[in-house]
Amino acid sequence: MTTIRDVLDTLDGAYPAALAESWDTGIGLTCGDPDDPVTGVLLAVDVDAVTVAEAVAAGAQLLLTHHPLLFRPVQSVAADSAKGSLVHRMIRSGLAHVAAHTNADTAAGGVNDALAATLGLGGTRPLVPHPDGVTGSGRVGALAEPLTLAEFAALVAERLPGTAGGIRAAGAPDRIVGTVAVCGGAGDSYLSAAAASGADVYLTSDLRHHVVGEFVADPANPAVVDVAHWAGEWPWLPVAADLLRTAHPDLTVTVSTTRTDPWTVHAAAPPVR
Structure with missing residues (x-):
């Protein structure tokens, strides 16, 4: 029992x-x-x-x-x-x-690993590592093949469960993305970590207008994809x-x-x- x-x-x-x-x-x-x-x-x-x-x-x-x-x-x-x-x-x-x-969220095999796997990311590592180097907040990984930002947004919409709000992306639609940072749930506090990670795009939830606008205005920063908190x-x-x-x-x-x-x-x- x-x-x-x-x-x-x-x-x-x-x-x-x-x-x-x-x-x-x-x-x-x-x-x-x-x-x-x-x-x-x-x-x-x-x-x-x-x-x-x-x-x-x-x-x-x-x-x-x-x-x-x-x-x-x-x-x-x-x-x-x-x-x-x-x-x-x-x-x-x-x-x-x-x-x-x-x-x-932070454990190996937890929320962020599941999100990365759903998007087909390989070679993943924590976006913000804990001292053990195995666990940590968010994940960074690589797509099997590079996509444009528009294509990546479509892939996200296909892989995640649907919601009324759908998927939003900020950045040039034809920007090529290969390295992806993700954070399930509200991840605006990790925008700087995503920029430092070498990611081409950062996927998370609950992002705000001015924060995103200022972030993507710097061409050195990743593009941004915003998904429903529940879906991520x-x-x-x-x-x-x-x-x-x-x-x-x-x-x-x-x-x-x-x-x-x-x-x-x-x-x-x-x-x-």
Whole structure:
């Protein structure tokens, strides 16, 4: 019989808590008894009303997400609050929740390696290495064949799960890109690292107008590709699912394909003149 503690041990072996950023206080078990048995696990990027309902409907006893539920300090988990209602729903349903956040971002085989592999990058290395040289934030790797920026953006749109916002790129469309830096999630703090890495293009999420405009104005800097936060992190879920299936063959492990990206509508603008 597999327990929640057994699953936590497996996750900590692959994505050690020690690799989490110092500000990341939301990782690990949010609710649930570590000694409870578990037969079903649902993996999702976000813990919200939709994925909690999906886990309960699937008969899972554990919801594993990338994003934490209680990321910032709270004073109450009352049932009439947004986060509190989720905690109450999970406890009443016998559903535990665990988050693997920046520890899964930086670990070998984690979120950024999954993103790089999805894009077909080879010879990858950390964008911002940790002292061990193996782990670190982001990844840098090479495409099998150089592409124009426009072609690379199309490749990204093909490889990542679709969202209403789609893919945006900043830079000359015909610029040739061969070396790619990536950072799943919000990666504007690593723009300077991407420039120093020798990458031709930097792919991340949640980028801002003035920051991008000033960055690409310098021709020595990489082009930039902005993807939906949810889409850039989703490729890790099947990897983590395979990890759990291998370690615990008795578990039923399911990956949610429900799009929890908050942007739901996209209206195409007329061509730029």
